[in-house]
Each structure stands twice: as structure tokens, then as C-alpha cells.
Amino acid sequence: MSTRGQRYRLRTLAMLGACLSTTTAGTVYLFSTYGPALSHKLRLTSTQSNVVAISANYGLLLSGPFFGWAADTVGPKSRCTAFSALAYTFDGTLGLPNWIVLAGYMVLVGLAAQAANMAAVTTTTKNFKQNRGSAVSLCIAFFGLSPFVLSHFLSYLGLTASTLGALMLSVVGFGPSRFRRDPNDSASVASDFFSRSSEDSEDRGLLIHARSGIPKPNGANYEAVTQSLASPGQNPMPSDSEIESAVTGTPQPSSAAQATAGTTEDGVDYDTARDLGGFAYISDPEAQLLALVLFLSAGIGVFYNNNVGTIVNALYHSSTDTPEPSVAQRLINNHVATVSLASFLGRLTIGIVVDFCKRMWRVPRSGVLVFVVLNTVISQVIVGSAENLTMLWVGSAWTGLSYGFIFGFVPTLVSVWFGTKYFGSNWGLTSASIGFSGQALGAFFGFIYDSKCA
Numbered sequence: 001m002s003t004r005g006q007r008y009r010l011r012t013l014a015m016l017g018a019c020l021s022t023t024t025a026g027t028v029y030l031f032s033t034y035g036p037a038l039s040h041k042l043r044l045t046s047t048q049s050n051v052v053a054i055s056a057n058y059g060l061l062l063s064g065p066f067f068g069w070a071a072d073t074v075g076p077k078s079r080c081t082a083f084s085a086l087a088y089t090f091d092g093t094l095g096l097p098n099w100i101v102l103a104g105y106m107v108l109v110g111l112a113a114q115a116a117n118m119a120a121v122t123t124t125t126k127n128f129k130q131n132r133g134s135a136v137s138l139c140i141a142f143f144g145l146s147p148f149v150l151s152h153f154l155s156y157l158g159l160t161a162s163t164l165g166a167l168m169l170s171v172v173g174f175g176p177s178r179f180r181r182d183p184n185d186s187a188s189v190a191s192d193f194f195s196r197s198s199e200d201s202e203d204r205g206l207l208i209h210a211r212s213g214i215p216k217p218n219g220a221n222y223e224a225v226t227q228s229l230a231s232p233g234q235n236p237m238p239s240d241s242e243i244e245s246a247v248t249g250t251p252q253p254s255s256a257a258q259a260t261a262g263t264t265e266d267g268v269d270y271d272t273a274r275d276l277g278g279f280a281y282i283s284d285p286e287a288q289l290l291a292l293v294l295f296l297s298a299g300i301g302v303f304y305n306n307n308v309g310t311i312v313n314a315l316y317h318s319s320t321d322t323p324e325p326s327v328a329q330r331l332i333n334n335h336v337a338t339v340s341l342a343s344f345l346g347r348l349t350i351g352i353v354v355d356f357c358k359r360m361w362r363v364p365r366s367g368v369l370v371f372v373v374l375n376t377v378i379s380q381v382i383v384g385s386a387e388n389l390t391m392l393w394v395g396s397a398w399t400g401l402s403y404g405f406i407f408g409f410v411p412t413l414v415s416v417w418f419g420t421k422y423f424g425s426n427w428g429l430t431s432a433s434i435g436f437s438g439q440a441l442g443a444f445f446g447f448i449y450d451s452k453c454a
Helices: 004-042 046-061 064-073 083-091 099-127 132-149 156-168 186-195 201-212 220-230 240-248 255-261 285-319 325-361 365-384 389-418 423-431 434-453
Strands: none
Touching: 004 046, 004 099, 004 132, 004 285, 004 325, 046 099, 046 285, 046 434, 064 099, 064 423, 099 132, 099 389, 099 423, 132 325, 132 389, 285 325, 285 365, 285 389, 285 423, 285 434, 325 365, 325 389, 365 389, 389 423
16 A cells, blocks of 8 residues: 555656647647648648548547547557658658548557556546546646657657656556544545545445534434445445435435536535446536537637648738748748647636636636637637737737647546546547537638639
8 A cells, every 4th residue: 555655756757748748649740830831842732731620630530539539448558659651751851642641640649649648647647636627627738738849859859758657657556545444533524535436335325424413323224325426337326415315304405506616615625426327427517618628619729720830821922922931931930839838828817717717716617618608709709800910929829729728628527527437538539529619610710721722
């Protein structure tokens, strides 16, 4: 049995490994940096270039359910790499018989990125409880920072960091209580319960008695109540109001009032979600709502990440009579860096802010979803009205920030609403919805751009 200090060190090491892994996972968003130059070198049309970029996102997003399931069942050590083929294609070492082959390489890059990403996020979600929002957002923040960090080290650093991250990742668990467990001490029983990952029904019954503060009645009634409320694998740990209602017959407060408060009566966000997975998760209305939010909001960020280089190039050439390729490339790199840094800040801050608001003012996490979606709408209003590179810069920053908000917040919401047991699979299924809207927008953009330039 590991000590408290050992678990703390392992959890810290796993957190560092998760951040290192997600730093490599964002390489799919580097396409805007080298996409225009690659398209010019291989004489790709905008539609073909978008298909190549889309292929990486398909590999990333549509493989989410598989790699999420692998993280849940096999563990966080599963890993695959595919960056070298892309790097050798770009420098001409590897022959390219057709642009469709390049699209195939990009699919492999997306698969490698998703393997690293799912392992990191799933491990972090299962290692933290009360501060889960902050921990998950920190892990995912480095996903947004990845294009900025890896612009010049795509192949070698990606492989090295991904491998090191895999070695450092491990689900630590919460371990036993640091206090000696005494069955006659209700506080010790309660502390022991929250430190263990599984319990038998007898201990759960003791905890119900300890938490409720209700004198233990004699006879079979109490045993029947505690067994029905606390049977492992059937019901989540009941709240204090449910315990009191079941044992004493006192009516409990309505679920609507509790939902408005956004937390349990003692202010602690216990991990008592439904642990829903598989078909039950897919058919759940709340899961469908989250998938719809990602479909409508996050897809815009994917599209913009893939095409910001083309947009900057077009605005630059239309604003000067003597365009210089080096200047255009520098502007593209600056916009990609702006989106990356803003995404990093958005992913990093949203989890911290949500945890703080919930702890201090009991703001429900679901209420933050409105704020996240609103920021996406504002960012696209700015981008749509941009007539020069200065205005587009503001749009790039706001788009990156809103995109970071989405990916720093929604995974935590999935874990809170549906539990951590099937988190990897659930988050993979939900994020797969982005693969359809983002790619449809990219293909439509490429078609319109080619028709205007023809």
C-alpha cells in the first residue's frame, strides 16, 4: 500500500507527463504554418489543401472514441507515432506520388496526436477530484500551446516528448485515509470512504449513518434502507437529504432547488455522477446537448486553425502592390502563434475560474456553458468583419481564446455529469462531433476560395 506522500509524488509526476503529452498532441494545428508553402510547392488547390488539413483532424477527432476506450481499459501507456512521414514529405526526402498520399500521412498524424491527448486527459481526470477543473484545464492548455512550442521541432521533439509523457502517466487513485480507521469512529469511517475507490455495502451503510447524524434505529428497517441506498454498482452515494428522507420519512428538497444551487448542501463537489457509458451515454439528452455545442462551436475553431494561413495570405496580397513571400510567411506564423497562445490562456484559465466560482459562489458549471458559447459567437463576428490584418489579429486572438474555453471546460463537464469510470470513451464520443462540422466548414471554404481565384 503506497503512502500519502508517494501518491502525491506519483500524481505530480503524472500531471507533468500529461502536460508533456498534450504539448505534442496539438501538432495537427501547425498546418496553417506550413500549409501555404506546402500547397505552393506541390501545386495544390485550396480544396486539395483543405482535404489534407481535414485528414489530420479526422484522424484526431474520429479516433477519439477508440483511444478514449483504450485509456479507460488498457491504460495511459498506449501510444503511436507518425510525425516522421510528414516531416520527410515536407523536406522532400520522402517521395510523394500523389497529394492523396499526403492526406493519408496526415490521418496518421491525427491518430498519434489523439493517442497522446486521450491518455493525458483521461489520466488527469481520474487523478483529481475537488480541483478537477483546474487540473484538466492545465493539462489541456498545453494542447493549445503546442503549435507555438513545436513550430520548429515537429518530428524529433514530438516523438521524444510523447514517449516521455507516456512513461510518466499513471492513474494513482486516492488511497486509504491518512487516519487509522476505527469502525466505531464515524469521522474515521467518513474519511476512509472518500479516500477509497471502492467500498462494500456494510462500510457504505456506516458512512450513511456517519454523514446523516441520524441516530441509528434498531431493527431491519435501517439495514434495508442503507443496503438499498448504498449497494455498490447499483446506486451512487446518496446525499444527506436522501439519507434523511429514507431513514426518517422526512420529504427531501426538490431536485430543482439543488440544481439551482449547483452543488451539494455541504458545498463539496463529491464524485457521485452516474458513471454512464456506452449506448446509455449516447442516448442521454445531456450528452447529446454537449455534442451539439461542440458541433456548432468547436468546429469553427478547427476550421479557423486550418485556414488562418490562407486568410492572412489573401489579406496581405490584397493590401500591398509588392508582396514579399518572407513577409507573408512571418505574418502567417504570427497569427498561428497568436491563436495558439490565446488558446493556451483560454484552456488554462477557464478551469481555474469555474472551480473558483463554484467554490465561492456555488455557480453551477452548466451556467458557464452559456458564457463559453457566447465568446465563440463574438469571435466570429470580429473575424467576419475584418477588412485588414490588424482587425484579423483581434479576431485570431478571440477565436483562440474561445476555442480554448471550449476545450478547457467541456471535458470537466463530461466528467462531472457522467462520472470518471467511462470518461475516456465518453469524451472521445463527444469530441468526435467536431470532426463533422469543422471539416464541412473547411471544405466549403476551399470550394468558395477556389471559385473566386479561378
